[in-house]
Amino acid sequence: MSVATGAPPPTFRIDMLWRDERYRSGFIQAIAMIILMLGVAWLVNNTIENLSALGKDFDFGFLWQSAQYDINQRLIEYNNQDTNARAALVGILNTLLIAVMGCVSATFLGVVAGVLRLSKNWLIARLMTVYVETFRNVPVLIWILLVAAVVNESLPSPRAFRGVDTGAFVATNRGFYIPAPILDAGGGIVVGIFLASIVALIIVRRWARKRQDATGEQLPLFWIGLGILLVPAVLAYFVLGMPIRLEYPELKGFNFGGGIYMRDSLVALWLALSLYTGAFISEIVRAGILSVSHGQTEAAAALGLRPNRAMRLIILPQALRVIVPPLISQYLNLTKNSSLAIAVGYMDATGTLGGITLNQTGREMECILLLMGFYLIVSLFISTVMNIYNSRVKLVER
Amino acid sequence: MSGTHAHTVPYVAETHYPAEPAPVSTTGPIAWLRENLFSSWLNAAITLICLAFILWIVPGILDWAVFKSVWHAKSLSECREIIVQTYGEGTTGACWAVIHERLGQLLYGFYPVDQRWRPDVTLLLLITAMIPLLFQTMRPLVVVMAALIGVKILIAAYLAVTENTLGSLFGPTTIVAIVIGGLAYFFGDTHHRTRWLVFTIVFPILAYFLLWGGIILEPIPSSRFGGFLLTMVIGVTGIAGSLPLGILLALGRQSKLPILRLICVTFIEFIRGVPLITLLFVASTLLNYFLPPGTNFDLILRVLIMVTLFASAYMAEVIRGGLAALPKGQYEASDTLGLTYWQGMRLIILPQALKISIPGIVNTFIGLFKDTTLVAVIGLLDPLGLTNPIRSDANWNGIVWELYGFIAFLFFVCCWGMSRYSMYLETRLRAADRR
Numbered sequence: 001m002s003v004a005t006g007a008p009p010p011t012f013r014i015d016m017l018w019r020d021e022r023y024r025s026g027f028i029q030a031i032a033m034i035i036l037m038l039g040v041a042w043l044v045n046n047t048i049e050n051l052s053a054l055g056k057d058f059d060f061g062f063l064w065q066s067a068q069y070d071i072n073q074r075l076i077e078y079n080n081q082d083t084n085a086r087a088a089l090v091g092i093l094n095t096l097l098i099a100v101m102g103c104v105s106a107t108f109l110g111v112v113a114g115v116l117r118l119s120k121n122w123l124i125a126r127l128m129t130v131y132v133e134t135f136r137n138v139p140v141l142i143w144i145l146l147v148a149a150v151v152n153e154s155l156p157s158p159r160a161f162r163g164v165d166t167g168a169f170v171a172t173n174r175g176f177y178i179p180a181p182i183l184d185a186g187g188g189i190v191v192g193i194f195l196a197s198i199v200a201l202i203i204v205r206r207w208a209r210k211r212q213d214a215t216g217e218q219l220p221l222f223w224i225g226l227g228i229l230l231v232p233a234v235l236a237y238f239v240l241g242m243p244i245r246l247e248y249p250e251l252k253g254f255n256f257g258g259g260i261y262m263r264d265s266l267v268a269l270w271l272a273l274s275l276y277t278g279a280f281i282s283e284i285v286r287a288g289i290l291s292v293s294h295g296q297t298e299a300a301a302a303l304g305l306r307p308n309r310a311m312r313l314i315i316l317p318q319a320l321r322v323i324v325p326p327l328i329s330q331y332l333n334l335t336k337n338s339s340l341a342i343a344v345g346y347m348d349a350t351g352t353l354g355g356i357t358l359n360q361t362g363r364e365m366e367c368i369l370l371l372m373g374f375y376l377i378v379s380l381f382i383s384t385v386m387n388i389y390n391s392r393v394k395l396v397e398r
Numbered sequence: 399m400s401g402t403h404a405h406t407v408p409y410v411a412e413t414h415y416p417a418e419p420a421p422v423s424t425t426g427p428i429a430w431l432r433e434n435l436f437s438s439w440l441n442a443a444i445t446l447i448c449l450a451f452i453l454w455i456v457p458g459i460l461d462w463a464v465f466k467s468v469w470h471a472k473s474l475s476e477c478r479e480i481i482v483q484t485y486g487e488g489t490t491g492a493c494w495a496v497i498h499e500r501l502g503q504l505l506y507g508f509y510p511v512d513q514r515w516r517p518d519v520t521l522l523l524l525i526t527a528m529i530p531l532l533f534q535t536m537r538p539l540v541v542v543m544a545a546l547i548g549v550k551i552l553i554a555a556y557l558a559v560t561e562n563t564l565g566s567l568f569g570p571t572t573i574v575a576i577v578i579g580g581l582a583y584f585f586g587d588t589h590h591r592t593r594w595l596v597f598t599i600v601f602p603i604l605a606y607f608l609l610w611g612g613i614i615l616e617p618i619p620s621s622r623f624g625g626f627l628l629t630m631v632i633g634v635t636g637i638a639g640s641l642p643l644g645i646l647l648a649l650g651r652q653s654k655l656p657i658l659r660l661i662c663v664t665f666i667e668f669i670r671g672v673p674l675i676t677l678l679f680v681a682s683t684l685l686n687y688f689l690p691p692g693t694n695f696d697l698i699l700r701v702l703i704m705v706t707l708f709a710s711a712y713m714a715e716v717i718r719g720g721l722a723a724l725p726k727g728q729y730e731a732s733d734t735l736g737l738t739y740w741q742g743m744r745l746i747i748l749p750q751a752l753k754i755s756i757p758g759i760v761n762t763f764i765g766l767f768k769d770t771t772l773v774a775v776i777g778l779l780d781p782l783g784l785t786n787p788i789r790s791d792a793n794w795n796g797i798v799w800e801l802y803g804f805i806a807f808l809f810f811v812c813c814w815g816m817s818r819y820s821m822y823l824e825t826r827l828r829a830a831d832r833r
Contacts, residue, residue, distance in 0.1 A: 025654065025655050028655060028658070029655050029656070029657040029658060032655075032657055032658050032661065033657055036661060043688045046687070046688055046689055046690050046691070047687045047688055049690075049691050050686070050687045050691055051687065053691055119444075120433075120434065120437060120441065121434065121435060121437075121441050121444050121445060121448075122434035122435060123434075123435060123444075123445050123448045123449065124444050124445070124448050127448055127451075127452075133814065134810070136813075136817075137764070137809065137810045137813035137814045137817065138768070138806045138809050138810050138813070139768035139769070139770075139771040139782075139809055140768070141771045141772060141774065141775075141782060142771065142782060142802055142805060142806050142809065145782065145785070145802060146798070146799075146802040146806070149789075149798040149802065150798060150799075153796060153798055154798075336672070336673035336674075337673070339673040339675045339676065340675065340772070340775070342675065342775060343774070343775055350673070350675060350676070354675075354676065354679055358679075358683075364679075364683040364684055364687075365684060365687065368676060368679055368680060368683070368684060371676055371679075372672045372676050375671060375672045375673055375676065376668065376671040376672060379670070379671035379672075380671065
């Protein structure tokens, strides 16, 4: 017992690598690194051998060759003589288009359904529960295919509208037509004035808030804002002789011309994605509202705030802290789910780059790499936005 | 006692009055209606609009799906003729005959008809393997097997009346169901659970043998797998594989070793950042490039690998949430007790972290199960993949609602069941916390 426990023996034994705290972490990491390197080397080596056996190389030159296929729904000019890169760009813009449209309508649907599920009205709360459970528990691909099939099979063909006064909106089995705004000479000025008044509105609101902080006086901001927003633009519109008009779709030959054309696949994808994601968002909204304790509402009332003010100043900011992070990840999900466009023939990034371009050029490796890169950039961008938001609304603790 | 007060107070109650019943206006159905449906003008208006909507849509759907539907026909046009003949011009009804004719295909794909008892038995064994994981006793298994035998008897009786055959009442499924049900009835108590769990561990090997065949069973290439069988194979494999992988990835992401952490973070964020469909493209076109020249294993196995990797990244994030939610004291306590890293994880940290993340885990399972439909895009014949050949069949050209409705219903039942089970588990675990 009297033997003093001196310093550990300085000799290094091999089992100290995994038994001794000092060496263990370095040892494990070195092993992990070696295994990873070997694995990657093995995969790369296999790939090189396989590619050379097939006589293929790894080259992005195909992007600058002519694509040789048409894209029927596009935001920028494109024809089948353009390059594969431009086709991919058209696809990427289409993905972003459906993502933005879907996010807006899914948020709207989700907020309405989420609030109504908490309604005191028993019937509508139950109805909304049925909506949410039906859409959440069935795969989104079924919804997309079902809506596409219904649009294709049950809507009339363009020919059925011959001799019928169609009005502003037309729904055919080839797609939907909505009026297109046409800017005549001077139309740009009206739009410019409108944009300028939006900027003015933001400045005025800032000023009003500073004034309220300093003096405690409030301005009737809603009416002032409405005035700033509408009056100059409406005045300019009439002074310049109504330079903006709507172009209605018209039947020309076998199909409609004029107006904005939304392909059936776009409509199907949009409807299905917004209904599906809306169901998820409604659960998020509901959970967010329920997460604000009732004491907060009572405290706001005790401070003498009117209900709408209490909602705007007390409840919503707290609920939003819970709602926004999962909401943004739903946006991300919607964007990723929009790649299912390939099932209904909507030409998004997956349909062009990962679909026809891949099949025509046979460059699987390059196409899928680019495609994954695009989706990764989008999702990294969205998570960056989320992180910024999270750090801004984080509870400041002691 | 009351005497002293009687002089100073105008009125003193000296007898006990029985309590009056609450006013009619605050109890009973009328009050419920008033409170929940007609509390204000706005509410009343909403109620009426909802009622109108329900009255408009529900009878229509019932009429279409049940009362004016056709179960036996050779083609869609024959269906429509029957409906028009029976109910008059202009009526529409569901043509469930397509489901009746293609049910085998939708459930088993192109699995040989005389071998279809094998997936059936596998499903029974799957239920048997899952019950000890999901419940404390084996009683639910008795209920399931009894219900199944009951249904089989009903079907046999129906077939005996209509087609004068006994059908498949005495097939392998019935025997297995009776054996399992009996075992669960006699050895179904909590203290037998460990033995049933041993079966759970053996089950994957058994399932592989049953489905793919070998030794005494006729081998079936997986290209013949399809329909709901394929969905179940992909879904269950993905679920079973993603949980352990996800736990490892989550632990790696929480680890103090920077290189290990970096590897795990990169993997998780990469998988979560790309859509599943691109990973399935990798499975269908690229995976063969990554493997040594000459290896060529089949598409379904490649898809299984990709789906499992995909789900494990999501699982890792859910479990990481559970790990992060544990108070730091738990980690410190396990260190203080002198437990090694793995002992501490196994005995202290993971049981609690997994319990917290159960709702998330089940949600991931539901998501994965729904995502299995995506394999239709790369040409596998899951139920959705089968809709295309059925819809382009000349006999059934133009069928939409019946087909998608049936598939959607199957998925709904599975996913809804899973979400209900997660709610049940949450209450049970919360009760354990309350003490």
